[in-house]
Amino acid sequence: MTRFITIAFSVLFCTCGYADMTKGKKLFDNAKCMECHNVEDFKDKKIRKSKTFLQIQGRVSACQIENDAQWFDEDEHDVAVYLNKKYYHFKEKE
Numbered sequence: 118m119t120r121f122i123t124i125a126f127s128v129l130f131c132t133c134g135y136a137d138m139t140k141g142k143k144l145f146d147n148a149k150c151m152e153c154h155n156v157e158d159f160k161d162k163k164i165r166k167s168k169t170f171l172q173i174q175g176r177v178s179a180c181q182i183e184n185d186a187q188w189f190d191e192d193e194h195d196v197a198v199y200l201n202k203k204y205y206h207f208k209e210k211e
């Protein structure tokens with residue numbers, strides 16, 4: 118909430134200094150994941166099913182394939198990092 122990061126280039130992937138978090142957010146926002154999901158799916162411990170970081174990543178993978186987002190493995194990882202940092206707060210090694 119404290120600052121906004123404006124991304125000028127929405128087409129090209131740039132690995133020059135953007136954290137996984139920023140790239141993950143961009144991918145997530147562009148893929149229209151929220152057409153099916155709402156924040157509670159990830160945030161609410163009573164609703165969400167993932168218990169580890171790897172489970173988040175596995176579900177991100179399944180959902181992006183089903184919805185033809187055409188992400189690479191690295192992209193799935195970045196989105197999982199984004200969701201984990203924002204909502205789940207698991208250790209990334211698990």
Ligand code: HEC
Nearest residue numbers: 148149150153158165166167173176177180181184186196
């Ligand atoms: C067509 C509807 C639909 C779309 C679009 C969709 N999802 Fe999902 N997603 C689901 C459903 C249904 C589940 C629950 C599956 C289950 O319980 O096994 C789910 C579960 C998940 C979970 C696990 C939540 C938990 O319980 O911890 C994650 C993470 C996730 N989706 C990420 C994504 C991402 C990232 C995208 C965008 C690429 C996306 N989803 C797009 C339907 C969708």
